[in-house]
């Protein structure tokens with residue numbers, strides 16, 4: 543993994559939320575009541591997680607998102623500022639409260655329910671306001687917790703300016719083929735390929751989108767097709783099991799490595815390295831590493 547002397551310029555378009563994380567000894571089944579052994583709140587939302595992830599890894603980051611006019615929205619703003627993320631394009635709406643997510647975790651597994659709320663109010667004009675920053679950015683990151691219309695509009699704008707685009711296709715939903723074709727890399731979960739691509743067979747998806755679709759599973763491993771063979775990457779020493787926020791962390795690491803001109807293989811390795819540090823039960827952003835952790 544090489545770090546060039548240029549600071550990557552990244553725009554993240556997406557959600558922000560406050561995550562209420564409940565730790566339990568078993569995940570509740572339908573109609574079942576269980577007791578939490580711990581509960582706490584953390585900063586989250588896939589967009590904000592990736593903004594913080596890439597900022598900690600040394601990028602200059604603009605986050606385009608929407609929060610409510612409430613104390614949670616203010617907390618999110620302050621957190622982003624403290625993480626050196628530019629919040630000039632974080633909008634406030636009086637239509638809805640700030641987004642929240644309700645997370646039940648047990649032995650590394652997590653069940654997440656997201657309440658988009660204010661995140662739904664991000665619109666195309668918000669993307670247009672940041673036009674000149676799209677023009678000067680290196681890479682744009684999107685996920686699927688804001689409206690698909692906004693995601694598609696941001697992708698179109700970035701591609702019009704010849705920028706790289708990364709899509710973390712979560713929460714899983716069908717993405718139009720034109721969008722899949724125009725982004726540069728897509729991070730997806732193995733179990734969700736059918737929903738996103740309309741194709742169930744992992745090999746079909748990976749072969750069609752070689753060097754472009756990176757399939758993640760719950761053991762922090764990544765699979766992709768390099769045009770010749772299937773590549774499976776997992777650090778042998780890494781005993782990581784699923785932790786909340788891993789996908790955002792992988793996407794952040796991959797994006798940073800790509801901006802620094804690394805090979806796809808090195809982008810995958812760096813993404814895995816970054817995602818293995820996420821703390822999960824302590825929130826999606828807590829364990830995200832800093833660039834200083836990698837420069838010795």
Ligand SMILES: OC[C@H]1O[C@H](O)[C@H](O)[C@@H]1O
Pocket residue numbers: 559560561585586587588591643654656687786787788789790826
């Ligand atoms: O990807 C992890 C995130 O998903 C949900 O959006 C939660 O906010 C959590 O932080």
